[in-house]
Amino acid sequence: MGDKPTSKSVTVFDVAREAGVSKSTVSLVLTQSDKVSDKAKLKVEKAIEKTGYVYNRDAASLRSRRSNLVAIVINDLTNPYSAQLAVGLEAQIRKMGMFSMLVNSAESVETQTQLVKNLKEYNVAAFIICPAPGTTSDWMNKLVDQGFPVVNIMREISGAKVATVLPDNFTGTKLATEHLLAKGYKKLAFIGGLESISDYHQRLSGFTEAMVLADKSVAKKLCIQSETNRNGGRNAMLEVLDVEPDIEAIVCFNDVIAYGAVEQMRASGKIPGKDIAVVGFDDLEDSKLMSPSLSTVHVDANKIGIAVCQILSNIKDGNRNKILVGVDLIERETS
Amino acid sequence: MGDKPTSKSVTVFDVAREAGVSKSTVSLVLTQSDKVSDKAKLKVEKAIEKTGYVYNRDAASLRSRRSNLVAIVINDLTNPYSAQLAVGLEAQIRKMGMFSMLVNSAESVETQTQLVKNLKEYNVAAFIICPAPGTTSDWMNKLVDQGFPVVNIMREISGAKVATVLPDNFTGTKLATEHLLAKGYKKLAFIGGLESISDYHQRLSGFTEAMVLADKSVAKKLCIQSETNRNGGRNAMLEVLDVEPDIEAIVCFNDVIAYGAVEQMRASGKIPGKDIAVVGFDDLEDSKLMSPSLSTVHVDANKIGIAVCQILSNIKDGNRNKILVGVDLIERETS
DNA sequence: GGAATTTATTGGAACGTTCCAACATTAAAA
DNA sequence: TTTTAATGTTGGAACGTTCCAATAAATTCC
Numbered sequence: 001m002g003d004k005p006t007s008k009s010v011t012v013f014d015v016a017r018e019a020g021v022s023k024s025t026v027s028l029v030l031t032q033s034d035k036v037s038d039k040a041k042l043k044v045e046k047a048i049e050k051t052g053y054v055y056n057r058d059a060a061s062l063r064s065r066r067s068n069l070v071a072i073v074i075n076d077l078t079n080p081y082s083a084q085l086a087v088g089l090e091a092q093i094r095k096m097g098m099f100s101m102l103v104n105s106a107e108s109v110e111t112q113t114q115l116v117k118n119l120k121e122y123n124v125a126a127f128i129i130c131p132a133p134g135t136t137s138d139w140m141n142k143l144v145d146q147g148f149p150v151v152n153i154m155r156e157i158s159g160a161k162v163a164t165v166l167p168d169n170f171t172g173t174k175l176a177t178e179h180l181l182a183k184g185y186k187k188l189a190f191i192g193g194l195e196s197i198s199d200y201h202q203r204l205s206g207f208t209e210a211m212v213l214a215d216k217s218v219a220k221k222l223c224i225q226s227e228t229n230r231n232g233g234r235n236a237m238l239e240v241l242d243v244e245p246d247i248e249a250i251v252c253f254n255d256v257i258a259y260g261a262v263e264q265m266r267a268s269g270k271i272p273g274k275d276i277a278v279v280g281f282d283d284l285e286d287s288k289l290m291s292p293s294l295s296t297v298h299v300d301a302n303k304i305g306i307a308v309c310q311i312l313s314n315i316k317d318g319n320r321n322k323i324l325v326g327v328d329l330i331e332r333e334t335s
Numbered sequence: 336m337g338d339k340p341t342s343k344s345v346t347v348f349d350v351a352r353e354a355g356v357s358k359s360t361v362s363l364v365l366t367q368s369d370k371v372s373d374k375a376k377l378k379v380e381k382a383i384e385k386t387g388y389v390y391n392r393d394a395a396s397l398r399s400r401r402s403n404l405v406a407i408v409i410n411d412l413t414n415p416y417s418a419q420l421a422v423g424l425e426a427q428i429r430k431m432g433m434f435s436m437l438v439n440s441a442e443s444v445e446t447q448t449q450l451v452k453n454l455k456e457y458n459v460a461a462f463i464i465c466p467a468p469g470t471t472s473d474w475m476n477k478l479v480d481q482g483f484p485v486v487n488i489m490r491e492i493s494g495a496k497v498a499t500v501l502p503d504n505f506t507g508t509k510l511a512t513e514h515l516l517a518k519g520y521k522k523l524a525f526i527g528g529l530e531s532i533s534d535y536h537q538r539l540s541g542f543t544e545a546m547v548l549a550d551k552s553v554a555k556k557l558c559i560q561s562e563t564n565r566n567g568g569r570n571a572m573l574e575v576l577d578v579e580p581d582i583e584a585i586v587c588f589n590d591v592i593a594y595g596a597v598e599q600m601r602a603s604g605k606i607p608g609k610d611i612a613v614v615g616f617d618d619l620e621d622s623k624l625m626s627p628s629l630s631t632v633h634v635d636a637n638k639i640g641i642a643v644c645q646i647l648s649n650i651k652d653g654n655r656n657k658i659l660v661g662v663d664l665i666e667r668e669t670s
Numbered sequence: 671g672g673a674a675t676t677t678a679t680t681g682g683a684a685c686g687t688t689c690c691a692a693c694a695t696t697a698a699a700a
Numbered sequence: 701t702t703t704t705a706a707t708g709t710t711g712g713a714a715c716g717t718t719c720c721a722a723t724a725a726a727t728t729c730c
Contacts, residue, residue, distance in 0.1 A: 077437075078422055
């Protein structure tokens with residue numbers, strides 16, 4: 001463990017000898033400099049091939065004080081949307097010519113702190129962080145002040161002076177709610193999520209806004225918080241049915257909540273999409289495949305990746321922008 | 336992008352000066368050597384704290400030719416079991432005092448090849464690979480021959496001379512099938528999976544073995560391959576119902592297939608767990624939470640992580656063991 | 671065609687750590 | 701006490717790259 005192939009490794013010097021140039025020229029080729037002649041470049045490339053040279057990024061990064069390693073710190077990889085997001089980010093970062101490494105904080109601030117501490121030792125070029133609950137603005141600001149480029153995603157941290165990329169939560173639930181109202185549903189509820197999560201308020205506001213614009217009152221009793229898992233969705237749905245047996249449509253905090261809600265409807269003898277309409281948020285892969293397929297607010301992970309990369313490419317100006325990534329309503333069978 | 340805090344960084348020399356010892360002593364403390372006095376160690380630790388020193392692993396790894404970076408190359412992070420697995424691996428590796436970085440090949444051999452090439456440049460200590468379909472034994476053997484410690488997981492690659500950790504697929508489906516037979520179900524089917532995947536054969540064999548031991552014949556028509564997603568499960572279930580309308584129990588290639596099968600049963604007017612029993616494989620988080628909860632074969636991601644770490648810790652002997660990780664049948668409401 | 675300029679190439683120093691052999695100190699054995 | 705051994709500490713060299721200033725070669729200008 002921790003051991004490495006001990007055979008003497010091939011270095012720029014070996015390549016240089018093989019190519020009949022100096023080590024410096026080899027280095028210029030490796031760093032894709034344009035001030036090297038095509039002839040020399042070709043010779044070097046041949047020599048690299050022949051010698052089986054592999055670039056040593058440790059040495060490069062030590063000397064140049066630069067790195068193309070971007071760390072993605074994800075709050076919970078077992079959460080399907082997070083996984084989708086991570087993959088989207090990875091793809092965009094790779095397109096930028098950078099290399100990303102993914103680590104999982106498992107929703108623990110302690111783990112997150114430890115991970116970031118370690119990642120600093122690896123000389124990462126930037127941090128993309130989907131923060132664990134309880135992350136303080138102090139901690140984040142310290143990271144930024146130390147000079148690390150940081151992009152915060154998905155969850156806002158109030159007081160943190162850091163660039164942030166979020167889905168447009170407000171618009172998402174507003175669209176969803178308007179859609180249900182337009183379909184003629186009169187009695188709506190909003191279920192799932194906890195007010196300790198920053199996006200809860202944004203999503204609830206979207207719902208409220210649409211209701212108010214349609215001259216509907218929003219009953220507190222029909223805005224039911226819950227754990228953001230299937231069980232939470234089931235329990236919240238049960239409560240809704242208890243408070244208002246004739247409920248007609250449900251706006252869910254996210255798709256997982258919607259899955260639970262759909263299950264509970266069935267258990268309570270209601271047919272989802274027929275007796276009660278449902279709209280989710282996230283557009284997980286299952287939402288399209290399940291039956292009935294789930295209407296939901298699509299949040300494109302690639303778009304988030306693109307926005308993050310945009311910030312990353314000119315973060316030197318101490319970019320503290322907030323980017324709201326556009327969302328799309330996908331109408332399917334449950335509405 | 337690619338830029339780093341340009342401020343002159345704190346080095347071992349600064350720490351040494353602050354602590355009143357030599358840089359070598361500082362280094363000994365950093366590497367947790369036992370040949371440094373407690374007094375000196377304490378002074379150094381204080382100085383590290385005071386100066387805000389951060390260890391430079393690039394320099395360390397360059398000089399020592401060692402690394403504690405383990406790369407985990409996962410075939411598809413959006414697959415819920417893969418994500419669970421990645422998290423389990425990560426946890427165990429961290430317990431070993433190593434640091435893991437996760438990358439996603441997205442089931443593409445090309446991406447996988449590119450990723451591994453890059454990771455070599457980062458001087459990783461070992462590779463844990465869940466190979467993309469189409470991965471050749473030649474490629475894997477070359478990696479091993481280059482001296483990199485490699486552990487192959489989940490999918491066997493025939494001809495590859497590499498240590499491998501797999502769930503005990505055979506025993507898993509055998510247990511599942513025996514369980515259904517013991518419950519008195521007579522007409523069983525096996526659905527899902529494609530024979531191009533290595534674990535398909537193992538799981539199917541487990542089913543067949545249990546059937547044969549119980550003096551049942553296995554009808555080819557009731558072993559139906561399909562894409563390993565929800566749709567695949569639905570289609571396979573539809574086909575089963577077509578071939579044998581009185582089917583009593585289904586052994587599924589994995590949980591996702593089971594989810595699809597359950598949906599199709601409902602759509603076809605059958606009640607899962609009552610009219611038709613179902614057993615899955617993997618034990619995803621949803622399987623416990625869904626309704627009715629899914630009986631399934633539990634594959635503990637942490638156990639796989641432990642087995643991988645075992646191999647990793649004495650891989651120097653050119654370990655080519657195959658470890659079959661034990662599985663457990665979890666009986667729930669669908670059987 | 672020679673001077674001025676641009677373009678390519680080069681060797682030496684530096685990045686921050688660990689290794690190593692030499693030294694200094696302390697403890698144990700004689 | 702002296703000798704031997706064990707223990708702790710140290711400065712210099714090395715890891716493989718990029719940076720830099722200097723040189724060499726090719727091109728342009730008058």
